[in-house]
């Protein structure tokens with residue numbers, strides 16, 4: 001497969017290049033070798049993208065919602081037909097194993113396009129009768145939306161933003177992460193092939209400065225960021241300057257609580273999904289695993305046995321189920337956290353070492369006897385590191401689970417369903433799980449509370465964040481005035 005795209009940017013329905021932009025060297029995480037060279041957007045490219053989105057949005061919004069929905073559903077079909085090719089590219093972009101990308105990335109993107117394509121025609125206002133007079137509301141697009149992506153799910157993030165934005169009649173300029181710039185270009189190509197007018201969905205590349213220049217442009221009505229909390233703070237503040245709408249999908253340090261009465265095998269599976277999928281590079285991961293004391297030894301034993309089933313290697317090999325980290329830098333950061341865990345007195349149960357040779361491989365790592373104040377229990381690590389903390393009572397664990405600035409996700413494993421619902425109600429998190437972890441179907445809202453974010457992606461809730469209501473008062477009689 002050719003990983004070098006036709007050009008760096010996709011604007012107004014076609015590939016565009018400007019070699020004056022800063023070089024972006026795309027590295028395959030499994031080998032550490034360059035697989036493509038792109039250029040960050042120059043001010044001229046940013047201008048072209050925004051002008052094109054501004055112009056195209058008017059036309060797109062004038063289509064019936066049914067017609068817009070048909071384009072999105074056709075794009076979903078194309079994505080499904082090309083799932084293999086798109087999954088191979090996602091694996092080159094991120095290093096995630098093909099075993100994962102072939103079921104979780106273009107497929108999730110297609111589901112979003114299909115779901116919001118189906119919903120488009122049902123995005124309506126309402127009628128409010130006021131005696132003889134009445135008010136009707138129109139649910140209107142916001143205009144030009146900017147999407148900014150993180151590197152862990154490049155296809156999914158591009159589609160989770162494009163699908164609701166376009167269903168509501170907006171246009172989008174999307175800037176992928178500089179670490180994984182390839183996949184969003186394919187989403188743009190597919191939308192045009194499915195019939196989206198040129199300019200409705202544009203992709204431009206760049207580092208943070210390109211993202212920042214998009215946000216401050218007066219033509220922009222909304223910014224949707226998927227990224228870290230520090231970047232979220234900056235982006236939210238810049239968006240506030242221009243009173244722009246925002247969606248912030250940010251980081252987390254989510255709790256996963258396992259009671260003594262939980263089904264052990266399911267709890268271990270949930271903790272694996274919540275810590276080691278995508279080599280641990282998942283925002284919603286339940287990295288603080290609170291295990292009730294009575295089940296702790298059995299949990300750690302079974303976890304260690306199950307992790308022996310990891311098959312690390314060439315992520316394009318369909319038998320491999322654990323890939324490298326996205327970059328050398330990210331592996332260094334995670335190794336720094338592992339060192340802190342050791343220094344601060346946690347017990348290393350398994351893993352903890354990098355794998356020598358090419359690529360950015362790091363072992364799946366489990367620490368036990370972690371306490372709330374340790375660095376590995378407080379900071380988002382964004383790598384394959386699980387921290388196991390002990391607890392005694394429900395009341396105690398809920399308080400400790402919530403004692404964090406983050407609020408992205410939370411999970412509980414227990415056979416006591418009354419307790420499970422009490423815990424879900426008590427968690428300070430936007431996305432909660434009972435007896436499972438990290439599923440994100442498009443029909444359900446996904447997003448965080450506290451410092452983990454603002455707004456929701458997926459589900460009908462996303463429509464609220466890509467549209468605005470206009471109220472129209474209609475008088476049926478004479479106008480009364482005081483003088």
Ligand SMILES: NC(=O)c1ccc[n+]([C@@H]2O[C@H](COP(=O)([O-])OP(=O)(O)OC[C@H]3O[C@@H](n4cnc5c(N)ncnc54)[C@H](O)[C@@H]3O)[C@@H](O)[C@H]2O)c1
Pocket residue numbers: 148149150151152153175176177178206207208209210211212215226227228229230231232234235248249250251252282283284380382408447448453
């Ligand atoms: N909540 C979610 O849905 C979700 C999903 C995936 C990742 N994440 C989070 O993303 C983080 C990992 O991704 P990352 O390292 O790419 O995050 P990051 O914050 O470093 O970068 C995210 C994006 O923001 C851009 N950016 C950086 N500075 C900017 C600025 N000043 N203005 C505008 N754009 C700017 C980057 O170029 C990149 O495209 C983790 O914290 C993870 O939890 C959250």
Ligand SMILES: C[N+](C)(C)CCCC=O
Pocket residue numbers: 152153281282283284438439440
């Ligand atoms: C679908 N997952 C696995 C929950 C990932 C959502 C995006 C967060 O990183």
